[in-house]
Amino acid sequence: MENIRLIKSNLSGFVSKKELDDVAKPIRLIHDSLQKKQCPGCEYAGWLDLPSSFSSRLLRDIEATARRVRQEADVLLVLGIGGSYLGARATIDFLKPFFSEQRSDTKPLIYFAGQNLSADYLNDLLQVIKGKKVMVNVISKSGTTTETAVTFRIVRQYLDRIYGKKKAAEKIIATTDKSQGALRRLADEQGYKSFVIPDDIGGRFSVLTPVGLLPIAAAGINIRALLKGAADFERKGSKPDIKNNPAYAYAALRHVLYTKGKNIEILSAFHPSLHYVCEWWKQLFGESEGKDHKGVWPATANFTTDLHSLGQMIQDGRRNMFETFLTVKKESSLKVPAWKDNIDNLNYLAGKEVGFINSKAYEATAKAHFSGGVPNLTIEMPARTPYHLGQLFYFFERAVAMSGLLNGVNPFNQPGVEAYKKKMFKLLGKPRT
Ligand code: PA5
Numbered sequence: 001m002e003n004i005r006l007i008k009s010n011l012s013g014f015v016s017k018k019e020l021d022d023v024a025k026p027i028r029l030i031h032d033s034l035q036k037k038q039c040p041g042c043e044y045a046g047w048l049d050l051p052s053s054f055s056s057r058l059l060r061d062i063e064a065t066a067r068r069v070r071q072e073a074d075v076l077l078v079l080g081i082g083g084s085y086l087g088a089r090a091t092i093d094f095l096k097p098f099f100s101e102q103r104s105d106t107k108p109l110i111y112f113a114g115q116n117l118s119a120d121y122l123n124d125l126l127q128v129i130k131g132k133k134v135m136v137n138v139i140s141k142s143g144t145t146t147e148t149a150v151t152f153r154i155v156r157q158y159l160d161r162i163y164g165k166k167k168a169a170e171k172i173i174a175t176t177d178k179s180q181g182a183l184r185r186l187a188d189e190q191g192y193k194s195f196v197i198p199d200d201i202g203g204r205f206s207v208l209t210p211v212g213l214l215p216i217a218a219a220g221i222n223i224r225a226l227l228k229g230a231a232d233f234e235r236k237g238s239k240p241d242i243k244n245n246p247a248y249a250y251a252a253l254r255h256v257l258y259t260k261g262k263n264i265e266i267l268s269a270f271h272p273s274l275h276y277v278c279e280w281w282k283q284l285f286g287e288s289e290g291k292d293h294k295g296v297w298p299a300t301a302n303f304t305t306d307l308h309s310l311g312q313m314i315q316d317g318r319r320n321m322f323e324t325f326l327t328v329k330k331e332s333s334l335k336v337p338a339w340k341d342n343i344d345n346l347n348y349l350a351g352k353e354v355g356f357i358n359s360k361a362y363e364a365t366a367k368a369h370f371s372g373g374v375p376n377l378t379i380e381m382p383a384r385t386p387y388h389l390g391q392l393f394y395f396f397e398r399a400v401a402m403s404g405l406l407n408g409v410n411p412f413n414q415p416g417v418e419a420y421k422k423k424m425f426k427l428l429g430k431p432r433t
Contacts, residue, residue: 002329002382004233004391006246006340008253010370011377013323019256023406024242027252031240036083039405041412046200046298047397050208051230051390053170065173065193073135073171074107077125077155078215079114080139081284082417083203084175088112090280091226092219094273094389108135111218113155114148115410122154134159137218139195139211143181146424152183175210177360202412204237204284205397208390222386236399238426247398250324253377254399255406257322258296260393262375264321266314268301270362271328273384275302278326281396288400288411297406304361311365315372323369323376327362331355332382 033039034048069076078088089112098105103109123332136155140148159168174187175183178196185355187194195210206212208230217223242252254265266279278300289295299321314323329382335358338350349357366376379395381388404411 001232001387002248003236004382004388004395004414005378005380006250006379007175007378008249009376009378011253011375013311014257014260014262015253015376020242020252020419023252023255026406027242027248027402030221030402031248034401034405037425039401041410044200044202044279044404044412046198046204047205047208047400048401049233049234050198051227051394052154053207054227058210058319059213062195062213062223065195066214069135069137069173070107070188070220072133074109074132075129075134075416076108076110076215076218077129077136078110078112078139079136079148079151079155080112080175080211081115081145082287083147083206084139084141084145085112085115086150086204086276086283087207087278087279088215090218090276091207091212091221091386091389093276095221095384095386096219098272099154106220108218112136114145114151116331117147117150122151124152126158127171129158134162135171135173137175138183138269139175139197140181140183141203141206141211142175143176143183143185143239143265146421149182158199164290167298173214175214182229182353201312202414204287208392214327225386226390226393229392230394231387231390232387233391233394233398237394247395249377250377250395251399251402252404254296254403257375258407262296262322264297264299266299266301266310267325267326268303268306268323269326270358271326271384272302272305272329274326274328277389277392284396285400285403287414287417289405289407289409290416291404291409291413298315303365304358306390307365314369319373321374322373323366325366325376325378326381327359327378328381328384 010311020053028037034042035043092110107141111125113122119125136154136159138148159171163171169190169192172192173192174183174192175197176183176187176194195214197211199211201209208227213223215227237245239245243251267281269275269278275319282298282300285298314321334354335351336349339348366378383393401411
């Protein structure tokens with residue numbers, strides 16, 4: 001099976017061999033402390049060996065629960081936000097067909113909520129589930145996140161009304177802390193089927209725990225292949241040197257570019273299925289690195305779509321950015337037809353694969369942006385499979401841990417997200433507990 005690849009092609013003049021050699025030394029030291037789980041915040045480094053040590057009992061439980069959801073529900077509502085949302089959304093969007101009609105061929109349809117506070121969104125959701133057999137997976141490690149909790153109240157009221165309290169409880173699956181928080185108390189009191197989010201894994205590193213795996217399995221995706229990809233990459237990601245560990249090579253390159261004033265990274269995806277993978281990446285890197293007034297701003301773009309909007313800014317705007325392209329090598333076959341009259345002058349592409357044209361658009365963009373002063377690298381995924389996405393998830397988790405630690409911050413906490421909550425609670429008149 002082919003592996004994901006880091007291609008370091010458009011960096012010359014921006015990153016030298018000496019600069020990389022210099023950063024390789026601290027990387028070895030940090031690697032040591034990470035492996036021994038002695039780095040700052042390492043009490044949350046449980047994701048490091050999760051893929052290779054995943055409990056087969058838990059895996060069977062997740063699969064059996066997913067089977068029940070697939071048999072009993074037309075719709076699965078997945079309620080969660082941030083790390084309790086993005087991994088499942090990214091995986092399902094990456095691997096399932098694009099259009100809702102194609103997804104509705106196989107039960108259940110998956111709808112996400114709890115990731116915003118919009119009444120319009122929730123009213124539309126309540127409309128769309130009317131008359132359908134509904135199950136709910138509510139996901140919150142703290143069990144107190146406002147967006148998820150408000151949404152769960154509304155959805156629970158709907159279920160109670162439709163099914164009656166007792167039956168409604170059978171339709172709810174809670175994924176939360178093993179012993180703390182309101183959701184755990186509720187799950188135990190009401191007898192919900194529940195899964196535990198491990199103490200030593202933070203939200204944005206939790207895609208390969210029941211947080212991500214249950215909704216992903218309920219969508220009919222092979223979670224064993226996802227875990228296998230991550231486990232295979234775990235072996236690579238456990239190497240201490242940037243020559244043999246592509247995740248550390250990526251961290252090293254980002255670090256050198258950042259220290260030279262490139263403080264924005266654009267993750268530019270050349271496949272529309274990658275949109276939410278980019279959103280997952282944005283949260284992983286933003287929450288992990290943005291501390292102590294430091295960090296690379298994680299921006300994303302969807303190409304070729306955004307070449308017709310952001311492209312101008314990347315080519316010609318302020319030169320404070322670098323770019324990481326995310327590509328998928330193998331696509332399905334579709335050829336451009338020939339036209340007799342050639343009225344659109346496109347016959348030079350007749351017989352060519354659309355995927356081939358997309359690959360040339362990528363190559364051209366990488367070259368153009370480089371010559372415009374935007375250094376870039378590429379992560380190539382061989383194909384749209386759970387196995388390769390598993391590799392990619394682990395690649396980025398390793399890379400961000402190293403990158404944050406290299407920059408002198410704790411990559412595993414997120415003290416900054418509390419500030420808005422405090423002010424919002426004050427405005428809403430939340431009583432002190
Ligand atoms: O990565 C994180 O820790 C956060 O994004 C959380 O996942 C997010 O805030 C949701 O938290 P919770 O799972 O406690 O509802």
